[in-house]
Amino acid sequence: MLKREFRIILLSLAVSFVLTIAKFTAWFMTHSVAILSDALESIINVVAGAFASYSIYLTSKPRDENHPYGHGKVEFFSIGFEGAMIFIAGCLILFKAAQYFFTPAPIEDVDQGVWITGATTVINFVLGRYLLYAGKRSGSITLSGNGQHILTDAYSSVALIIALLLIHFTGWDWIDPATSAIMGGFILFKGYQLLRRSISGLMDETDMQVVDKVIDILSTHRRPMWIDVHNMRVQQYGSNYHIDCHITMPYYIELSQAHDELKAVDALINRELPKGETEFFIHTDPCVPTSCPYCQLLQCPVRSHPFKEKIEWTRSNVLPNRKHGE
Template sequence: MLKKELRVILISLLVSLLITGAKFAAYLMTHSVAILSDALESIINVVAGGFASYSIYLASQPKDENHPYGHGKVEFFSIGFEGAMIFIAGILILVKAIQYFIFPKELQKMESGLWVLGVTTLANLLLGLYLVRSGKKLSSLTITGNGQHIMTDVYSSLGLIIALTVIHFTGWNWLDPTVSLLMAGLILTNGYQLMRRSISGLMDETDMKTVDKVIEILSANRRENWIDIHNMRIQQYGNNYHIDCHITMPYYLELNDAHDEMKRVEELVNNGFKNSEVEFFIHMDPCIPSCCHYCLKSACPVRSHPFTGEITWARDNVLPNRKHG
């Protein structure tokens, strides 16, 4: 897994280096601040690719005494670093665009610059699609985040090509810094979103999509001894997960039987999370008489109240620290 992730990110790094060089060449030919903006953003791809290589290596290291949950959290730091670099690039582009409004420059060799930009945009599109697909396949936050950033670069480059084509045929040079301002806004937004995702991961903010996926897996394979599941908490470490939860079971179960039920929960969820490892800490609660009305155990020898209906598992009863009903 590590070799595959490193190979993907190294390909990204090499291609980004070539694209960045080509974009700066286009800027030197045309003196377009909008192309300079695009080139500055590409520098971030190179820096982020280098940092991502190290973060992927570190995230793959095994658990130790100082890091009992592993080193996967570094991936959140990686996308936060990338987001901060993108945000800084957005500010630099904003400043440069304002300077060009005050001190405009004559654009040159626009046709050659457009050809270079078109080729680099196509290369970026292929790279972005490759990274997003690889990131999902390998369950890598770093690779997926890198791919999403490059796809944003593609969209801004397409807009830039359209704007420069209009400038080339109309001579409206004022569009150049105007487009650069729009690109700065897009880049600043993208940087903020990556930093926001990084902070939420480092602060263990609940990912409701992951919660819903776990609930869906357990609901589809519900066993009659699983009377309810509550107080669920999910933490993500790179592409691995740690889940705490309470499961209410019949109080008279033998310890071995209860252990088998908990192992079944672990196996089901791990099978549902491909390319990820899910570690469970399960606290078993004994059932009480108030559980009887929704308990699915048909041959319960100690039922004190009649069954009235199954309670569907959802966020509102799985996340709180209380038995259902």
């Protein structure tokens, strides 16, 4: 899978390099600051694509003594680097737009600029959608982040084409730096989004969608022996997950039986969770008398209280570090 991801990101890098040359050609022909802004963002595509290539290569390396959880966290550095590059590009674009407001330059060969920009926009849109699809399918946040960046480039290029057409038909050259300023603001926002995602991943912020999915899988395939699940923590490493949790089981079962139940949980999540590989660290808790009203093991030989109700597993009772009923 990672070899395929590496080939995809290299394709993205090659296409971005060619499109960057095309956009700078359009800028030399037109002298449009808006086209220059688009070309500057494409340079970031190339730099970010190169960093993403290294990130995917590093992610493919197996776990070792120094990296017991693997190298997947580098993907968060990758999208953080990409977000920072986008943010810097947005600042440069706003600076150039301000310059052209005070020292405007005539625009030439607008028709050629529209055709070149239009062609690069279509290619970037197709490439960006493909990267998002591949990233979602493989669980690679590097591919998804790169795809989001390239789609941002495509959307800003659409605004650029509209601006160039308006300049062509109206002759209002002030539209050029104004469009560049709008593009700069939009690019700054997209850079902030990627930086925010990077920081949340590096800080092990919980992805509640993954938590909900894990809870749903466990609830759907729930066994009577699994009295409750609590103190769940989910960490992401690239496309893989590391999950800690406590499972309460009857205190009298043998160690081998408890081990079999935990293996069943591990196999279940790895089979049902749609992407990546999940490593479980499960701590078993012995049941206590307060567990009896919620225990569905009706033939329990040591039950001290009758079964009362089934507790549905939700975030509110799976995430805290306490047994159900306590």
